[in-house]
Amino acid sequence: MRITVLSGGVGGARFTLGLLALLRERLPDGSGGTTAEVTVVANTGDDMWLHGVRVCPDLDTLMYTLGGAVHPGQGWGRREETRRVSTDLAAYDLGWDWFTLGDLDLATHLARTQLLREGFTLSQVTDRLCRRWQPGVRLVPMSDHEVETHVLVTDDDGTSPRPERLMHFEEWWVRYRASLPALRFVQVGLEGAVPAPGVLAALTETDVVLLPPSNPVVSVGTILALPGVRAALAGSPAPVVGVSPIVGGAAVRGMADACLRTLGVETSAAAVARHYGLRSAGGLLDAWLVDTADSGCVLGLAGQGWLVSAVPTLMTDVAATAEIAAQALALVGREP
Ligand code: GDP
Ligand code: CA
Helix, strand or coil, X not given: CEEEEEECCHHHHHHHHHHHHHHHHCCCCCCCCCCCEEEEEECCCCCEEECCEEECHHHHHHHHHHCCCECCCCCCCXXXXXXXXXXXXXXXXXXXXXXXXXXXXHHHHHHHHHHHHCCCCHHHHHHHHHHHHCCCCEEEECECCCCEEEEEEECCCCCCCCCEEXXXXXXXXXXXXXXXXXXXXXXXCCCCCCECCCHHHHHHCCCEEEECCCCCCXXXXXXXXXXXHHHHHHHCCCCEEEECCEECCXXXXXXXXXXXXXXXXXXXXXXXXXXXXXXXXXXXXXXXEEEHHHHHHHHHHXXXXXXXXXXXXXXXXXXXXXXXXXXXXXXXXXXX
């Protein structure tokens, strides 16, 4: 079975780890290998240049999580990380004190930047970095072009008229904790950008497409904004199933509600489903898995033609997450 996942960082990586555990568990001989071929298309809208190096937060979170190197408490960055370099940089009064660049993590960014400077594409560089981390999936950036999500914000300081300015998504998210009112998201570099090699084929030549509970606006939404992606999904013979990132009317971790508000989408499992849309009605999804806390929306969605069910969707550990992945696949008849 071929499985394609469209992923952001922490939410998508945790989900994929559970999916891989499920696939291993269902193998008849119980061996560590897997009969399924999993392709993860990663959002690169959060990428940025910092201190002269290219940082790819979602690709790295996926690579470290699936490669067994992620910091267990944080869910991003490297385990046993230190911060000697960033502390020393601060002594020069340089850099962004709100964005952590750990020493081990920095080695990844240096390696990536060196290879990019040598002329390799981001896809090729990602392949090369994955040779070390062996994530157990084919990890593909959504595009080899630089497409960065920026946020048009107003400074809510009570003065009138309030100035508007554009800042990198990570600054809005990490530095301001999404507290500055966001007027809209702008994908800088989207014109002229195309999906990376293999991305469109991964959507059409597959047995199932999974949308993990990643941020629907700035993780999955950014991938969907690339030319050809929506059309490939709409025309794919494979069923498309999503897991709600909204549980009990709230984002589980992070501030996805602030992103949804900017688009005028209510923070509820049903509203996110309708935002993606039902494929038979011109949208993207065939099926939607919600949390038991949101079971109240199941009948309504089913009545509109959705394949939908409610199960516990908190990714508390790998076993619980494997069960979520199993339920998502079962909704569209793709049990491993
Ligand atoms: P990021 O790039 O690191 O922000 O990660 P993603 O975009 O992949 O995922 C972030 C989203 O995951 C958040 O919007 C949360 O709502 C969602 N999320 C996090 N943990 C859980 C969980 O345990 N269950 C569910 N259903 N969603 C979760
Ligand atoms: Ca991200």
